[in-house]
Amino acid sequence: MANEGYWARYESVIDQQIRMAEERGDFADLPGRGKPLPGLDGPDDENWWIRRWVEREGLPSDALLPTPLQLRKEAERLPETVRDLPTEKAVRAAASELNRRIAEWVRAPSGPAVPIRLVDVEAIVHGWRETRPAPQAPPAAPAPERRRWWRRR
Numbered sequence: 001m002a003n004e005g006y007w008a009r010y011e012s013v014i015d016q017q018i019r020m021a022e023e024r025g026d027f028a029d030l031p032g033r034g035k036p037l038p039g040l041d042g043p044d045d046e047n048w049w050i051r052r053w054v055e056r057e058g059l060p061s062d063a064l065l066p067t068p069l070q071l072r073k074e075a076e077r078l079p080e081t082v083r084d085l086p087t088e089k090a091v092r093a094a095a096s097e098l099n100r101r102i103a104e105w106v107r108a109p110s111g112p113a114v115p116i117r118l119v120d121v122e123a124i125v126h127g128w129r130e131t132r133p134a135p136q137a138p139p140a141a142p143a144p145e146r147r148r149w150w151r152r153r
Contacts, residue, residue, distance in 0.1 A: 050064065066110075066111035066112050066114070067105055067110060067111050068105060068109070068111060068112065068113075068114035068116050069112075069114060071098070071101060071102050071105060071116055072114065072116050074098055075098060075102070075116070075117075075119050078094070078095060078098060078119055078124055079124060079127050079128070081094065082094050082095070082124060082128050083128065083131055085128070088125055088128070088129070091124060091125050091128045092121055092125060095119050095121040095124045095125070096121060098119055099118045099119055099121070102116055102117075102118055102119075103118065
């Protein structure tokens with residue numbers, strides 16, 4: 001038990017630097033000093049640090065979902081996503097890209113086994129067309145005045 005006295009007196013270099021910084025007052029004016037740590041009064045959550053990181057970085061929480069669930073959510077939101085695209089070609093490209101990623105996941109699934117279908121490109125294009133304003137014909141030019149040969153002016 002003679003070793004216990006040694007370890008009780010032993011101070012690592014790091015501990016020594018922390019003690020000296022406290023004595024100098026380097027930690028005296030830190031923000032939050034004397035206040036409780038945020039989140040201690042909430043329920044125990046083993047992923048608290050992930051949630052805080054997502055909030056702090058402003059990331060969408062969907063980024064934490066498994067791939068099949070991300071793809072399903074993307075497929076559900078596709079009509080809203082393509083609504084502002086300027087051309088039918090761009091709408092078809094967006095739907096085809098999503099279908100490519102879905103097919104890639106189906107070929108080599110990872111994560112939970114969640115059924116997911118390819119999106120119907122024609123239905124997406126049809127929905128996109130319905131939200132577009134009807135093309136307006138250019139105003140008709142006034143008809144040229146017809147002169148009748150039997151009338152004199």
